[in-house]
Amino acid sequence: MSTTTSTHIQLASRPTGWPSQDNFTTVTVTYPDLGPGQIRVRNDYMSVDPYMRGRLNEGRSYIPPFQIGDTLTGGAIGTVIDSNSSDHPVGATVIHQYGWRDIAQDDATHFRVVPKLPHLPSSLYLGMLGMTGLTAYVGLTDIAPVHHGDTVFISGAAGAVGTAAGQIARLLGASTVIGSAGSAEKINLLTSKYGYDVALNYKDAPIAEQLATAAPTGIDVFFDNVGGDHLEAALDAMKDGGRIALCGAISSYNTTEKPAGPRNMMNIISRGLTLKGFTLGGYMHRNTEFMEKMGAWLQNGDVTYDETIVEGIDNAVDAFLTMMQGGNIGKMIVKLS
Structure with a gap:
């Protein structure tokens, strides 16, 4: 038995x-x-x-x-x-x-x-070698592709997906990577360990004000794990033709009332923005390429965790x-x- x-x-x-x-x-x-x-x-x-x-x-x-x-x-x-x-x-x-x-x-x-x-x-x-790393990779290659020289903003940057996304954005050629988090410890880690150029503590001041200061000429790509005020802030900061990958909306997961939508949706039209939500179900064919690249990045010390x-x-x-x-x-x- x-x-x-x-x-x-x-x-x-x-x-x-x-x-x-x-x-x-x-x-x-x-x-x-x-x-x-x-x-x-x-x-x-x-x-x-x-x-x-x-x-x-x-x-x-x-x-x-x-x-x-x-x-x-x-x-x-x-x-x-x-x-x-x-x-x-x-x-x-x-x-x-x-x-x-x-x-x-x-x-x-x-x-x-x-x-x-x-x-x-x-x-x-x-x-980093699993679904969270693959989520970051798909978001920044298939959903909102990062081009050489882009300014990229990532919300929830100190989480599992965010720590992967910041490093991947840099490896894909971003010139400036901005992240948000909610504590001084996390903010320090983003800039000292994860390659972020600027880290914003969303508890210190409205995220829209901080983002406008951090990216005065605007952002090209937004990878969103948070939604809410972060999405609204990004819509104000996007350059014409900007791309947004909607990965999560953790700010609303535990609310008991339906959250209000961003108040600046007109920017999507006037600036020709592309917003696309995604889950991994339709992108598992990307896993082999991702595993090869992430495995090499980890072994070479290009990605930390x-x-x-x-x-x-x-x-x-x-x-x-x-x-x-x-x-x-x-x-x-x-x-x-």
Whole structure:
């Protein structure tokens, strides 16, 4: 017999406004013996991401909502500990979507074997080498392409996507990279570690005023993770023909009322701007190119990273709530083993 137990985090109720511990519950699940073609994985790391907040709500989105009473899902990486699949041997490192649990078990087709990273932690497959890094790359190549000499503004610059986007913009030829964040520590990191020329603390003064001072001749590209006042500020600062990649709107994720739209939408018309929202579903064909480039950038030291690591499945909800409140620098990761 090879049954085993696993700790799972499930959705107990849907939040109104900011989520809390009461919206989640922890249960123990017993897995049966492996079936044909199945594998069992010890999760080493799991990811918590802003998009998960939208999945706590009921309603239409680009990805189905979590269901009350079901175990949450999300990116995770782990080690195969039992296997009925010749393509997924014991000891292999696999990436998958069965996060929010310490042990995962299912058909091997749901798990992708990835090479071990020399001198780098496997958790990078959830961050700079994973969906967050790919999001930044797609946003700045396919959605709002950066051209040589561009001035680029990135909101939420100290988060997982933002720290990737700033460095990628520079590597793609941007002459000036401006970012926003919400603490003095983050502002310092953006300019000292992540290659930003200017970092704006949006808590110090209205972001529109700060951006106008930082980019007096305007910006060419805006990569938006925040929405709200940041999007309105960028619309005022855009040059004619500017490009905007709409990646996230974290400023409105926990609001209980519909936010007002930017008051300067006419600038889109008068300046000939291009705004495009995106999710990664339609751009996974870009992953091979991205992995090659990002792997080389990391190995050569052209790209650096931060991870905020929380230990233990019992602290996964705390990690998620802390990330939603901006308490992370770089990628928020839960270490499970």
